[in-house]
Amino acid sequence: MTKRLWIETVGCQMNVLDSELVVAALRRQGWELATASSEADAVFYNTCSVRQHAEDKIYSALGRIRQEKLRRPELVIGVIGCMAQKDQLLVRSRAPWVDLVVGPGQLHQIPTLVADVLAGGGPRLEVSLDRKAGSRDAVTLSFESYDPDRDPTMRPTPFQALVRTQTGCDKFCAFCVVPHVRGPEQARSVASIVAETQKLVAEGCLEITLIGQTVNSYRWNEGGKMLRLSDLLEQLNSVDGLERIKFVTNYPRDMTDDLIAAVRDLPKVCPYLHVPAQHGCDAVLSRMKRGYTIGEYMEMLHRVRESLPHAAVTSDFIVGFCGETDAEFTRSLDLVRSANFKNSYIFKYSPRPGTKAFERQIDDVPEAVKRGRNQMLLDAQTVVSLAGNQPFIGTRQQVLVEGLSAREEKNGGLPSVDGQAQLMGRTPCDRIVVFHAPLRLIGRLVDVDITATAAWSLVGVVADGLAEAKLLDELPSPASASALYAIALPTRTPTGAARA
Numbered sequence: 001m002t003k004r005l006w007i008e009t010v011g012c013q014m015n016v017l018d019s020e021l022v023v024a025a026l027r028r029q030g031w032e033l034a035t036a037s038s039e040a041d042a043v044f045y046n047t048c049s050v051r052q053h054a055e056d057k058i059y060s061a062l063g064r065i066r067q068e069k070l071r072r073p074e075l076v077i078g079v080i081g082c083m084a085q086k087d088q089l090l091v092r093s094r095a096p097w098v099d100l101v102v103g104p105g106q107l108h109q110i111p112t113l114v115a116d117v118l119a120g121g122g123p124r125l126e127v128s129l130d131r132k133a134g135s136r137d138a139v140t141l142s143f144e145s146y147d148p149d150r151d152p153t154m155r156p157t158p159f160q161a162l163v164r165t166q167t168g169c170d171k172f173c174a175f176c177v178v179p180h181v182r183g184p185e186q187a188r189s190v191a192s193i194v195a196e197t198q199k200l201v202a203e204g205c206l207e208i209t210l211i212g213q214t215v216n217s218y219r220w221n222e223g224g225k226m227l228r229l230s231d232l233l234e235q236l237n238s239v240d241g242l243e244r245i246k247f248v249t250n251y252p253r254d255m256t257d258d259l260i261a262a263v264r265d266l267p268k269v270c271p272y273l274h275v276p277a278q279h280g281c282d283a284v285l286s287r288m289k290r291g292y293t294i295g296e297y298m299e300m301l302h303r304v305r306e307s308l309p310h311a312a313v314t315s316d317f318i319v320g321f322c323g324e325t326d327a328e329f330t331r332s333l334d335l336v337r338s339a340n341f342k343n344s345y346i347f348k349y350s351p352r353p354g355t356k357a358f359e360r361q362i363d364d365v366p367e368a369v370k371r372g373r374n375q376m377l378l379d380a381q382t383v384v385s386l387a388g389n390q391p392f393i394g395t396r397q398q399v400l401v402e403g404l405s406a407r408e409e410k411n412g413g414l415p416s417v418d419g420q421a422q423l424m425g426r427t428p429c430d431r432i433v434v435f436h437a438p439l440r441l442i443g444r445l446v447d448v449d450i451t452a453t454a455a456w457s458l459v460g461v462v463a464d465g466l467a468e469a470k471l472l473d474e475l476p477s478p479a480s481a482s483a484l485y486a487i488a489l490p491t492r493t494p495t496g497a498a499r500a
Ligand code: SF4
Pocket: 169, 170, 171, 172, 173, 176, 177, 178, 179, 213, 214, 251, 499, 500
């Protein structure tokens, strides 16, 4: 009988892609997705360790699934991803009903591991080496890359895909657990990334987002020539049928002139750069071991603005890092007010075991102060974002229609009697646009005239009714459009992001 899998994913886009690949691998073994955990033969949690809150959520979920496991002992429960690598034996000591603990460097083993558990082989722990447990080569080898053939039906939408450029990170920022749980940085070859993209495009993909913890650190040695992200972008720009290329997340010091020129010169590369500053004060950046000063960050931003005056730049900030004073926090406020970020993802510092900050610095900013600073920075960014969106009123923007708007999702997503609904899509510079239109436009590039703005989105109407009518004649039938609509992505808001 067909086995069914339920998978819950938290964390960054790496995890979203990992879940897609795990599901694809199990589908090749005959598994299907369940519609609820209560109907599943296996329940997986793909976990995140970037903040304590993300781990707490998983342990709470494990507490809830315990009752189901008591009712159905044959249910396979798996904890996979970053928390599995970080906590390892701790997961089963806190939740002994877990059958599988599998780190991000061992996900390729999942089909075999699940089969072993179902055959009565007992619980399994498969993780990679700790960063200090061997030579760099040995540790690198223990994090196996996991990018087998994609399964187009498992992508959040058929017309967008995440494509991994590299795994791991070597930057070791003091607050960050990623280098420990995702291992040393390992790039995929240019040829494999291009081939995967060509396949995705053949399956109907219009937009790819290259993902790496520090995507712009990408290096690939090809016959003695070191290829960088700009070279990769140039090759991807030539892929016929591909419309848009995005890449996240960028490390400020690796925002080189050749990369900025590639974004300027290659028409398919979107003018959208997520370059986390993390803080506005040199002393805090030094304690964070970020490896740059605010002067250097601003110099980078100046080069970006000079070459790409219309590009959207976004940032991450951490508030309440160890020892952060009121005066130091004010420098982050100053940066947000002056840097004209499209939006910023703002997080309260969360100490992570295994990191330098956890071992050597004191988490001494009270929670209430962190909360207050988080709100102040968000308020400052909201003012900047609102002002930054104003010039879009009266312009025409090309939008890739992703699905229902957040409001429509909340309302249950049923189209009105005229077959239309409030849809959302994104401009090349990653601004969210909402507009009323037929569901059949989902997955299409359309022009939208912007009529109003909010801080996190633009509002518009589909441009040129005649052109639209012509387009609608060429579009798929409502039946296939409804399939697209059923798997449309939820709207992303500036409260969660990839890290760098
Ligand atoms: S914050 Fe980004 S660059 Fe720094 S260690 Fe973490 S993943 Fe690497």
